Amino acid sequence: MSSPVNRNVTVVVGTIGKAHGLKGEVSLMVRTDIPEERLVRGAEFDVDGPEGVPARLTLTSTRTQQGRWYVKFGEIHNRTAAESLRGADLTLELDREEEFEEDPDAWYxxxxxxxxxxxxxxxxxxxxxxxxxxxxxxxxxxxxxxxxxxxxxxxxxxxxxxxxxxxxxxxxxxxxxxxxxxxxxxxxxxxx
CATH class of the missing domain: 2.30.30.240 (PRC-barrel domain)
Known part of the structure; x- marks a missing residue:
């Protein structure tokens, strides 16, 4: 009996930029076509970042200003912690077949x-x-x-x-x- 094919794919939703302010907010370089669906309060992301950065972050707020996205995570409370995230990728594991029901030729x-x-x-x-x-x-x-x-x-x-x-x-x-x-x-x- 063969094992089932893993059709999950890990996607980068965004890359964390500079700290913004003193309370842990960061800018975000969005890497998804549907940020309004992916970047919602309570969403949890795996983090590909430097040592000492939490492996998973929970989104607590988002906002846009002049076309730029800014986000805040429950685990990050100050500018120093926010700066340690700079350059880290936020990733999600998604079911490929479910994501591409309407367009099976699509890809990440x-x-x-x-x-x-x-x-x-x-x-x-x-x-x-x-x-x-x-x-x-x-x-x-x-x-x-x-x-x-x-x-x-x-x-x-x-x-x-x-x-x-x-x-x-x-x-x-x-x-x-x-x-x-x-x-x-x-x-x-x-x-x-």
């Missing part, structure tokens, strides 16, 4: 890690290591077949297909982006 950014990146003709370009968010567009971070770190703009014309179930991302990169002589990519963290 966390599910991209480890996917093979290939061209339409089957040439393997590398493996996805992450997704970086920028104001203009997101960048798919790929460890190239030759070990270089390549940043591929994550737009439909360059990345037309994401197939989580079959473990690949289809890419149509601009000419030269994955070529070894491209000086804008990195090899093992060093420029080159």
């Amino acid at each position: 950014p966390e599910e991209l890690k480890g996917l093979e990146v290939r061209t339409e003709d089957g040439r393997v370009l590398g493996t996805v290591t992450g997704l970086d968010h920028y104001p203009a567009q997101d960048l798919l971070i790929v460890r190239g077949a030759d070990g270089r770190r390549v940043m591929l703009p994550f737009v439909e014309e360059l990345v037309p297909e994401v197939d989580i179930d079959n473990g690949f991302v289809l890419a149509n990169p601009p000419g030269g982006l994955f070529d070894p002589e491209n000086a804008l990519s990195e090899r093992d963290g060093a420029e080159g």
Whole structure:
């Protein structure tokens, strides 16, 4: 008898920014499309943060000001504790099938890690290591077949297909982006 497939996925809802005020409030870089549903009073988040930070935080209040989110947690009572959270990710474990009932082809950014990146003709370009968010567009971070770190703009014309179930991302990169002589990519963290 085989064990059931775990269809749960851990998603990053937000990344904690600077402390705001003296009573433990922090700014939050929102990483979810539905913050009004995820960031509700009483919601509990696992925290990927430095040592000494509680592993789980309970949201006690939220507010927005000039398009920015500010949150307060029950476990954090002062500015010093709030500053220790800076850079920590708030995560939730969700049931993938329940979340994507209406769109089974949808995916979470966390599910991209480890996917093979290939061209339409089957040439393997590398493996996805992450997704970086920028104001203009997101960048798919790929460890190239030759070990270089390549940043591929994550737009439909360059990345037309994401197939989580079959473990690949289809890419149509601009000419030269994955070529070894491209000086804008990195090899093992060093420029080159």
